[in-house]
Amino acid sequence: MPKIVDHDTRREEIAEALWRVVRRDGIRAASVRTIAAEAGWSAGAVRYYFPDQDGLLSFAMDLVSRRVTDRVSAIEPKGSVETIVLRYLDEVLPLDAERRAEFDVWLAFMAQARAESGAGALQEHLGKVHNELRQLCESLLHSLADAGVLRDGLDLRREVELLHALLDGLALHAAIQPDRTTPTRLRQLMRRHLESLMAENP
């Protein structure tokens, strides 16, 4: 009988092993070798999923995107529209160890993409991830606009870019100075920014 491999299950297993390594030792400790050891597989079996370090980072980035998408999809739209929007933003800010590890994957992925010469595969992938977050910002601001809570005369396209830049900048600051840009501070700052866009808080 031929050997049947369920690639979806194996992909899931390797993703879990990768994530355990990232959480425990950081994304920079993740290599074909360390992940194979963690999963109890041969290095050759792991290389099927990512042949090299670029492939590993792409795989890790996909895993992070999927984790964020899963959490965002699970949000129940209860409460005021502002509360709901803040709940979405919580899922993309590095508020706990899991989300900080996700941001570290993004940073390592970004640094590696910048090191590519010309327009490489990682850069294209980076653009895709970047667009996903912008689209989330877009849909959140449109929800606020549809609910009629935004102040008059805002240029929404501009506000999408500002919110998106603020999210990435705050995440960066939490990575650089975690003692200063704490989870509590991140949420306060995000709330203050949203309030500045809303009609009732001039």
Add this chain to the structure above:
Amino acid sequence: MPKIVDHDTRREEIAEALWRVVRRDGIRAASVRTIAAEAGWSAGAVRYYFPDQDGLLSFAMDLVSRRVTDRVSAIEPKGSVETIVLRYLDEVLPLDAERRAEFDVWLAFMAQARAESGAGALQEHLGKVHNELRQLCESLLHSLADAGVLRDGLDLRREVELLHALLDGLALHAAIQPDRTTPTRLRQLMRRHLESLMAENP
């Protein structure tokens, strides 16, 4: 007679050679070897200034800080306070090839600092550079407050952090999607953010 070396002049020469390499081939092409070749020195002479890659990045980061400080010091305070503040912000946004190269040095430096285990020398240096930009944001917002053009009831400490995060986030976006986050767009977004803090533009 003992050999007399003017370290300030040599430091200046090595900084210029480093910057030519960075501008031409990117920060990732910068190594003791490529910079020695550019300066017409031996690798040993270059190693006096940075013994390894971490030292090179620290040296490059210092050079960038000095470039920014020099430009900022040269700004003549002419025009409205808002115009002057925008002129300062121009000097820290990646609006041209020189300032984009500076941002690339910062990114590479940041990625390298994150790769350090524990609280290393690069991380400490990164914190220092980070604080310098925050202090600039602080002084700009206080100038606007002193001129009485800010809207009432703003929490200035919070606004300093938001402006600082926005600057870093926008610079990041210009690096990720230069065709979208163009110099013109960067300046528009920064102006829009300042206007949102000012009394005459509710």
